[in-house]
Amino acid sequence: MTTEVEIAARMAADSTRNRSRTNRLDTHAIDAVVIGQHRNPFAVLGPHQIATGVWEIRAFIPDARNVEILGWDRDTVLATMERRQEAGFFAGVVKADQRPGYRLRVENLHGSETRYDPYSYGPILSDQDLSRIRDVGSDAPYRILGAHQATIGEVEGFLFAVWAPTASLISVVGDFNSWDGRIHVMRLRHGMGVWELFIPGLKAGTRYKFEIKGPDGHTLPLRADPMAFATEQPPATASVLHAAKDFSWNDQGWIAERSAQDQRKTPMSIYECHLGSWARVSSEGNRYLTYREMAERLIPYVRDLGFTHIELLPITEYPFDGSWGYQPVSLFAPTSRFGTPEDFAAFVDAAHEAGIGLILDWVPGHFPNDPHGLGYFDGTHLYEHADPRQGYHQDWGTYIYNYGRQEVSAFLVANARFWLERYHLDGLRVDAVASMLYLDYSRRPGEWVPNRYGGNENLEAIDFLRRMNETVYSTSPGTLTIAEESTAWPGVSHPTYTGGLGFGFKWNMGWMHDTLRFISKDPVHRRYHHHDLTFGLLYAFTENFILPLSHDEVVHGKGSMLGKMPGDRWQRFANLRAYYGFMWGHPGKKLLFMGGEIAQEREWNHDTGLDWHLLDDPYHRGVHSLIRDLNRVYRDHPALHERDTEASGFQWLISDDAENSVIAWARRGESDDSIVVVISNFTPVPRSGYRIGVPLPGFYQEIMNTDAEGYGGSNVGNLGGVAAEETESHGHPCSLSLTLPPLGTIMLARSPSQNG
Template sequence: MDEHRGASQSAGTRPAEPHSVAEIVSSGDPFSILGPHEISPGRWEIRAILPEADTVAVVDRDGETVLAPMERRLPEGLFVGTLSASQRPDYRLRIERQGYTEVRHDPYSFGTFLSPDDVMRISDPASDAVYTKLGAHYLDLGGIEGFLFTVWAPNARRISVVGDFNSWDGRCHPMRQRHEGGIWELFIPDVKPEQRYKFEIAGPHGNLLALKADPIAFAAEQPPATASILKKGPQFEWQDANWMAARSAKNHRKEPMSIYECHLGSWARVPEEGNRYLTYRELAVRLIPYVKNLGFTHIELLPITEYPFDGSWGYQTISLYAPTSRFGTPEDFAAFVEAAHAAGIGIILDWVPAHFPNDPHGLSDFDGTHLYEHADPRLGFHQDWGTYIYNFERQEVMSFLVANARFWLERYHLDGLRVDAVASMLYLDYSRKPGEWIPNRYGGNENLGAIDFIRKMNEVAYASAPGAVTIAEESTAWPGVSHPTYTGGLGFGFKWNMGWMHDTLRYISKDPVFRRYHHHDLTFGLLYAFSENFVLPLSHDEVVHGKGSLIGKMPGDQWQRFANLRAYFGFMWGHPGKKLLFMGGEFAQEREWDHDTSLDWHLLDSSCHQGVQNLVRDLNHAYQSIPALHQRDCEATGFEWLVADDRDNSVIAWARRGDDAHSLAVVVSNFTPVPRESYRIGVPLPGLYREAVNTDAALYGGSNTGNLGGVVAEASPSHGQPCSLTLTIPPLATLILVLDRDRHGLKI
């Protein structure tokens, strides 16, 4: 404890008598006036601001013996007491107000807490100091318990901590400024976990700003309330060591990755209790087994970093270090993650480092200046979303964001980060007209600061969380998004294949009679399919803003609509690339997604919708169990065209290969309602090709047209291959056939 006790200020000199409490609070150095001061050898003066006190006395450390009464020197609540002591006194303050007596420690009797090295590391993007040193941290100083508050605000004239513990009165706890790093700090003893707090900040011109939430808060109030909440520290004993060890040994490029994208607030509600949200712990019991049963390997959560506006779906976040309190506590969220790991499910977080909202309690104009954002709106304001863009070129901002990525991967054992709106970060002219943006120092449109940030974030993420992945939502042809940084890439593990999504959805929404004229929408993606490590996304963005649902995009009568969707899913799961499907798509939700209401689970009473769900389950299990469908998702050697040019029949076919020479699957799609009888397709190897998935099976709601479980390849060359299959291809259907070399006595 003694190491944090402050030395006497200007020994032998009485501190200047302030004219008002406001003068003390706004001084920027309250410790020069408040706390203990040796005014002459052996004579000490204690000063404290206690606006609500009736009387105050200096007492010994046990709170029993009065060492000196304190005189109210200013009507606003400045109390001063004088006592004799041969050395710096160890004292407490006994406060009486309205008949209530309380003994407190004096915050201004403590010295500095952050070392010069701590201050320096806060601006180091490779360090974890942002969240281990900034924010509010519980301390126990030899029995004196409290919280150390620290905040970066270099341009503020003064900052006070306000909260439940001081009646939200900014006069009570002004902070000490550490000029060497723009950091303000104050240890406040006796405050308790779960109390609310904010920062009261006066800008560089002395103007008071709206109360600010802590940028590093580990918990926050449930919106519309906006305060930060004190947390004692990680209060969760992780039991997922086996999962973490196994994850670190994986090569995700070769592993099956089928992602269930989920908005926790609308996956399911509790209608009988006012349509309330499910909690994290309830979701652990309901969502995780559901996803496990359907064969998905990961859940991707739409952002759960605390956000004020439900309509942003979490993409306009305020407290990047706090899991949203809508669904429970940080400990509850940790329990959700651990339950997923126990079930063999990874958790990926949608993470938003591109921009932040302009809510007054947030990061905007944080210390009275454009601290986190660019001052020039041509660089710092996102016109489409009405949000601020981070100033990636500022070292402290880069550190704030990189540390946040590391925080979620380390503190909450998350298995990946899907980074939102990467294109908006990379391009200075993103969604801007000429004259609305500023070129970089070379005259180009590349955001050099954002590029440096992205590379550093990926390097730190992969170094600090072995086996975790990062995924870019990047909608342009920026080269090397998922290439290592040492080769000049951005360093992501994977990239969403937005081109594939747009092309194929455009194709499948056409009436089958016109699809022959759009056949290239199916094949074009293979020209670049292996230039990146791709995830094939059917995300939330495709079922909002008037776009309808996936099943709503399908043409034809009811039977054809469902058959189209099933054929499309089979095509997707057989296509190279990892898979992502937004919730509701797995059972063909009919209406457009609404973030305020639960999914339409009653649809599963219909055999059509149940059939789609059955298909998605079987596709996931086939994808995981058939090496040829996942081992070379990201390698051109794992793909070979069999039929690419039959536009007249809207038939397409290819072979997928695994690492083993005889690991082979054939994918065939017929995108017309006409069955194709005796359709010959060349294949590279002889043997029985087992029908692993037929999207026209009766189990899925189809007509049950097929090949009686499998077809034996004939020694008849076709399509440039030495063997061939004669197939019945069902209408509006996809077949996935797997080579079974041990059947029919064939030894290959």
Template sequence: MAGRNMTTEAAGDTASNAAELAPEAIAAVAHASHGDPFGILGPHQVGPDLWEVRAMLPRALRVWVVGLDGDTELAAMQRRHPAGFFVGRFQSGGRPGYRLRIETADSTAVVYDPYSFLNVLSDDDLAHIADPGGDTIYRSLGAHPRKLGEVDGFAVAVWAPNASRVSLVGDFNGWDGRCHPMRLRHGAGIWELFLPEIAPGGRYKFEIRAANGGLLPLKADPVAFQAEQPPATASILHGQPAQTWSDADWMTKRGEGDPRFKPISIYECHLGSWARIPEEGDRFLTYREMADRLVPYVRDMGFTHIELLPITEFPFDGSWGYQPVSLYAPTSRFGTPEDFAFFVNAAHEAGLGIMLDWVPAHFPNDPHGLGGFDGTHLYEHADPRQGFHQDWGTYIYNFGRAEVQSFLVANARFWLERYHLDGLRVDAVASMLYLDYSRKAGEWVPNRYGGNENLEAIDFLRRMNETAYSVAPGAMTIAEESTAWPGVSHPTYTGGLGFGFKWNMGWMHDTLRYMSKEPIHRRYHHHDLTFGLLYAFTENFVLPLSHDEVVHGKGSLLGKMTGDRWQRFANLRAYFGFMWGHPGKKLLFMGGEFAQEREWNHDLSLDWHLLSDPLHRGVQALVRDLNRAYRQIPALHELDSDAAGFAWLVADDRDNSVLAFARYGKDREKPAVVVCNFTPVPRAGYRIGVPAGGFWREVVNTDADMYGGSGLGNLGGIEAVEQESHGQPFSVVLTCPPLATIVLERVAT
């Protein structure tokens, strides 16, 4: 059987002159403790034109070596060990091609011998395993359908450099580690094996012996492309997704222009609880059902992107995906890898981007996962002061190890390239940047300069961002970073981390704190609304109202609002109007768009029945119209990240809790004005300076009847007069509705 790039590591297949194997070697194979199975098993030349085939077949009663035709008998194999070690000798003028006829208690089958094949991975593959930024990890490791010679099967490879033996176990061998021990490619620490004639869909894991000979819990494949649905934990023989993409127009258009100048309004979604099927045991929707239901809904609501809470396979539902085990496998809770690709493709055809919450900050300690993978701290730091998150009970990746960094950077690339994703929102970046994150004195290890910066994590994040932007034009990376770390969304060549955007956590905390105050007290907290503009353009910000704000006893967004029922809805509508008018891209967690009343529960569907209530339906209509205005009015999005796109008009009217500001796009002749009244008192005759004359159309009024408001407003717009006010040459006299935001757009004359 012809193989690839035979090296000295495969020499044992062809050049052993030992007439008889030592009993100790046979016993080691029989007990699955031999570290060099290819040095024992398979074809070996034992004399001039004399070959010996050896096989470990625990369930076999009798075995024959036969020709490739399956009929020609070359040798009847002799049992050399009661556990099922067989040996057969025959004459051959060169390295023989052969198969094995195996008789068991149940059947007789003719099969290819995995140990008759040469190396699976090339020397070039091995040389690039530790290169961050490349795609060697997911091209070479994991399980891939492959043809060696004329034989179809699966090539499987795993990194476990400190193991003394690795076996592939699964449905195909009764989960018996004696059957398929793997070949070690010395130097790279990669174990490999070709499984001939194995069909996709079978379950598998790795049985690993540590360096001390101890047997570890069975390990899932770190580069598995599909996994069992939890609570089952096996990997599935699948290979990379086989999707016929029809999103070329989307991908081309995505790569045009700078995302900073585009409208980006993100619908954050937990797929397991967006909607369920109560008639069928409250089951999840499938990826394909989401393509039919979620995608049209989000498009109708006017959002530009769907951001998925993590869908890389994770064992515990209650982690919401933030404790992943199989980073290369979309969770099987909702279908196959092809089903997920179908969902992404459907979103693109509908004009929607798909972003993924991506979790390189930590991983869980489940026994089948990455922790202690080969009996050593392979993926994590050995020192718990560096390798263990006390807050979450999870491990921290060793970002300074080249193979680990390569594994993670390649994973980011994998989702962007192979699943056409449009962005990665990186979770818990602050925990990666600081060595003393959530640690007391003495619980952390300083860097080589004595500081608290995690230099290896910084290097990793920069490499990840550089790779993402080089391989996926138009895609975005977004950091959830909660500190004042400088330059998070600045290019790496200027010393930044290289993210495209950063969540504005300060804006979120300040403004929600303000909205939780009774209107009569808001005059004392006016700075909570204005302070964010002091730093609003230091980063490329996303304004997040995420899942984190509606869990763990925090209540819903509606629940944070004060007053009676009407006022709570009015407050929420006014707040949304302020958010959509404020500089920064937008993110809203599902349910917020129709004012979900209860706190989010990952085990339950959203309360869609609330849409029978006019007030909930009104909030939904408002969010739809805000998204439309945000997309259609360049002044509201083009300069979200540029100070030239913003000017205060009224920033100091704390006594009336009114503020107003102008927004500009690249064409400064087409500004927009946003006016907020955060008290239940209507403000009639309120003069506000505006940057230009002409007619100012009232694009959005959150107090409109159709949203559930009182219907107070400015009759569709107002003419500006040439009277200076608030430092502007023109002004308008407005009616500011109670607990409301209005958005005005200058209509060119």
């Protein structure tokens, strides 16, 4: 930020430049100010030297009856201002050897108040500051633009800055000026198109927006601040002034430990959560829980279940509840539905104190067309492409960011940094990456524009994603980025220096679709769909994968996880338990959407809380207990997580028993003798004496059986474990003779001996 000495020098220079044309102020200039159409209000308002040692001070205060000019630090009346125009234009003369400091005492219908004049201040942000808003990877966009609490001289207020290069006029409006766009017109500062105004005396918590006149002079709908740090609660749409002081953090140890981890080798079990519908307070009108209430309830719950992370569906402020947050307007503000920015920071801190990481669902792929948002922001297509073939999502009715515009990419990358640095979040799951990568995404021929090489790759979006990932990993060590990318785009989670996109992980959408298709079949037909279980292992190590059972699988008529399962009630629950065991034993990190852990019966509804009463039922309670134990086993056995992304950590044991719908493999940890064998039987037939070859001798302890009585199963199993026999099978020198439970998954951990 510019020093006060530099500000004073600029103010003096402004005065000298304007002196000759401000000696005489014609009525046209006054009229332009009064009707809010003067494009340079600083040339008219504020102090202007009209002769040696004589200054005329001018102010436009529509509701004033009388205005007096007071000294800077005392209540001495220097002059009484003359009303020059009935609408509220005042002027008064004072004598001073240099540009005077002063205050205005305004008398109106409500009494008298003393205020500082915004037009007495010169430019505050430096040209160097302003030029940095184009620096992709810098935090300058959110540190320079927006509304920042500032002290200029000894006066506190808020400094506003907004990027709108083709606007003809911009005003700050709010409760403090009765939303009158004539009163606080901003100064156009820079060739970059940044407008600036310091308004003294404003306090945090005040509502505001920008009134923008487009290049043709037409007044646009009031815009929310793109950089607002806080907002009022939807459906209201105003930005709210926020004093962005440092929060009180207690997570230094967590941050240090996080930075030292290789997350590809650590257990990662993610609880995906929509904060607005995890639980509601039915006794108080079905209201939301607050961030602080969720710190007290959600975080201990997740910790008890053994999840390592919570992934939040988008909490960047969004106007429409039905978008679940995927159509955000204020990307720098945590939604006010659940409390203040301080409350959200306290929620993050509580998660870290409990040993839980927080991942934000982040939406840089598109934005809604709400009139207070970014669309057509300054009367032109500023943030989005002008051509709808590039700038408009037909499926979602949203705008697409123009990643080729440096200011836009800088804005988005700065936003990624903001959440990780300002709020200490542990990662970003990037929504709808496929829609960003392909110019012809969900478009027919003729509805898209090829790139400069004639291809369908969005080269600007690819460059943006790479820059974003490089920035995140260099500025926030220990954090992670995750791509929701549903195609076979190569190298999504490979480093950028090898030609990859640079993400840390990628959702394995193919695994999810294939295995859900398999498990939804009646067991009698599964033999014909066995490849749905095995196909994913052909590419399981081409990326750093997360296995997602996300919110998208339990909405829009798809039914709940339990609802996808065939058979009678017992079989449905057994199928679900077997499938979860299969998932937790499969290579890849884990993600489960809330409600899946209690076997929710109905589809997810964002307007109501989960059906917690289901835990009174032993079958539902059994699934809940199973998830807790799966997370414990996954965490406690390195073979199940250390080589999640490496082919050397996986070994097929049985892949071809389609007739019995049995599948088996061995998982290995960093130590070659660290082995867990995973076997799933996806038929309701228990199988005794089922022989399976294993790579090493020893005792194989049964550490997980999804058919255990405590989970609601039939308790068919192996009485704690089985010793390997020196009987060759499946190409291995030794083997196990097992009892496979019906519709069950078992896991057996090897030890050198039964006592080992």
